[in-house]
Amino acid sequence: MEYGFSAIEKKWQEAWKKNKAYKVNNDPSKPKYYVLDMFPYPSGAGLHVGHPLGYIASDIFSRYKRLKGFNVLHPMGYDSFGLPAEQYAIEHGIAPAISTDRNIDNFRSQLDKIGFCYDWDREVRTSNPNYYKWTQWIFLQLFDSWFDRKAQKARSINDLIVIFKAEGNTNTPCPGDKKLVFSAAEWNSGDSSKQSEILMKYRLAFCGVGEVNWCEALGTVLANDEVINGVSERGGHPVVKKKLRQWYLRITEYAERLLAGLQTVDFSDSMKDMQTNWIGKSFGAEIDFEIAAENTLSSASHLKVYTTRPDTIFGVDFMVIAPEHDLITTLTSPEQKKAVEEYLEYVNSRSERERMAEKKITGVFSGAYCKNPFNGVLIPIWISEYVLAGYGTGAIMAVPCGDERDFKFAQYFSIPITNIIGQFFNGNEANPTKEARLENSGFLDGLLMSDAISVSLDKLEELGIGKRQTNYKMRDAAFSRQRYWGEPFPIVWKNDIAIPLSSTALPIELPELSDLKPGPDAQGPLANLPEWVSYDGGAREVNTMPGYAGSSWYFLRYMDPQNDKEFCSRAASDYWGQVDLYIGGTEHAVGHLLYSRMWTKVLFDLGHIGFDEPYKRLVNQGKIGGDSRLVYRVRNSKQFVSAGLKDNYETDEIHVDVSLVDGFVLDMEGFKKWKPDFSDATFITEEGEYKCGARLEKMSKRYFNVVNPDDIVEKYGADTFRMYEMFLGPVEQDKPWDTKGIEGVHRFIRKFWRLFFDAEKGLVATQTPADAASWKIFYKMLKKVEEDTARFSFNTAVSGFMIGVNELTDLNCHSIDLLKKFLIVLTPYAPHICEEIWQQIGEVGSILDASYPVVDETYLVETSKEYPVAVNGKTRIILNIDLNATQADVEALVLKEPMISKWLEGKPPKKIIFVKNKMINVVI
RNA sequence: GCCCGGGUGGUGAAAUUGGUAGACACGCAAGACUUAAAAUCUUGUUCGCUGUAAAGCGAGUGCGGGUUCAAUUCCCGCCCCGGGCACCA
Incomplete structure (x- = not known):
């Protein structure tokens, strides 16, 4: 009887589907385990052999956990809103809803061939109104919340109104406008439009005017993580900074919690590093420098700078402010006015990309000076594009002897350099050390720089001219897109006030629209539908939400996918809890994962779920x-x-x-x-x-190197394909595809089949009990395979199976009592063949629900070991020695060996090292 | 420039990280079965040297040093590849 994988796989895929073999119930009587794949964007290109790698790994792990008695949630769905479908519609005239459905059907048929254990009844599609209804609902929660910094958590905006009524905002500084200060009386006397404007500056989802990444080619705004090296992640189109009114998520308020949460999750170090760097926390000081009155027309008296090195304050030779800085017009002296205006014009003419590509040293002197608070030295104030308006205070104190950029600037403009670090500064390049002892530094003289940081901070705070300040590089995330194929906002504008729609009005369905050309004034295509826009005496928000909206919470929806009363019942989220294992690529390190973590924290703060980190463990599959x-x-x-x-x-x-x-x-x-x-x-x-x-x-159509999993499955079967993908190497590692190597795995599966069936004789597996030698092989294998599976070392687990089959074949073992256990262990990897043989040998019920065998250690007890015996670290012979042998026994045995005496040349050894169960080393 | 990974046979890799380097496969070579092919099986396969062979010796995990009885693994210094960030003061 031959191994006919095509028929077997078809038969069982249909049977499992019919029997709902992968249906999962929320059953609190069983321990749960949640295994999640990053759901795919259903692109038109379909899957290539690289895509299923992570899916196979998670599938194996899910099946393994199920055999171990867990109730395993392992769902799949589609991140089906997004730009490509819209671009495709513009180019081919096919509506995004239609091309997306078509692509999903194609994905599904490709996935089905591989034999995954997804519970398809729980499928989610982010573009489905039943799903995005709740994306809109969560948006309303974000809109109706603010971040209480003292409690470090989100609270209802109504709580904030109560606070404002009672005490104004003196104890709750405004995250959206540092300078905003008002009393209770001022709040209470303000009109509702003024109040709305203020509240908007506190909301977690807010609308505001700010510098955004505008991509002309895509006709939309992009979030920072969607811009790579100045061009759009999708399509590689140029991106420019533009001031626009946009929706944002106030993710910056969660910077600290997002950092702290990383300590509680099991992500790779590189993943944690990427997020940590993206958040970019730094400790430093804001220092006010008095502006020298005689040199300015200004009413401003101080320039506030941010520095992480207040210890270098005596080395400040000039100040630099960003070209967008508020004080520029007031600081500029009449003599410098023309030069400054010319410079600002030049800066404006440069695109973001040009600035990044050619980092030229440019700048202009403002004509103004400020004073060093400690020695009264006059410090010239310069304007330069190398200082960013959006970070810190948009102004820096420049210390050329310690900072490379400041040094180059000073050199370029011939500004004299003060050396405060003596020998550490060689005059040719800056030295950012903290190990130098300070010189020319007044009260800091002689101190080690690393110690001087806090000494100078104390002094600044004591004098009231500076304070400790923590800054983050992370920016609030742009949350609106001027496009069609995304979630509409549940917002109506009336008299410039954003009115949230009631949750009972949800979903706000995306209207059908055949022509997706942009609306007027850089608005999205929805602006072209006046009958849709006009609503209840106001105008609907015509932007749509970005791709990451739907993916920020999908893991919750899988827990309770059909619920039409709630996004997910508390009972369901309490039962399933965090995702125990999340598998996906590294490309989402700072985008999806950060947003998803933030949304989870907000939902937790507001009491909708009981945990504040979505993913307990993250594994990144390689490409x-x-x-x-x-x-x-x-x-x-x-x-x-x-x-x-x-x-x-x-x-x-x-x-x-x-x-x-x-x-x-x-x-x-x-x-x-x-x-x-x-x-x-x-x-x-x-x-x-x-x-x-x-x-x-890269596997890509344009290189003609794409291998389609359908073809591989057709030729070798899904079981072989699954095992080969795992056998290729560690899941987390990038590796090349080589179709030739698949033969080895295919041979293994056929060899396994032959333990049960012979081409002529049919079933050869027998009721004869297995002998001890066979059991030893099996339990050794079980131990290895289980350990390897548990630590995601699937490639070595496959090798373990191969060794097991090779050795059992050598022993001519066909005992059903043993092989039946083998079948169960192999099931997670090759479910089709195992289920088929399970049935053939007369077992009742599905192997999917069998129980995982337990290692019987009695078969694995060894009495002796093959010890390598080395001379000076170089292995010379192998000796079989009793495991109870003592040092003396071993020495005697070793010295008897002619091979060893040959090396000793009659002399006694210096030492004989004996490490029990490891090795022996004779030192001569 | 900074921060992470990684560099092991002809190829994918293993050694669960101080204790037999190259498991398991691919490929290749030789052989068996066969009219033949496919399939299957057997043997060999890190490199170099000696040897008809059995075997032996030497070198060897990117490069150069070091610690240790013993280093792919730990330490120091370099080189190369991949990923992320990038005027963040």
């Missing part, structure tokens, strides 16, 4: 690279030269479809038929064969 094949065309000809001979010609390399290449050998006839351009190609071969070049790179 599978494509192994591209290249052909070399002799320039300006139709001749193609084989890789080994290409250096003799001037050639252009061309990617060739990997399916036309066997190893490195090109199918020349196939190549001619591949594209009309190549139909009359001729080849310069090596011994009749055309050899292609190779390169590892």
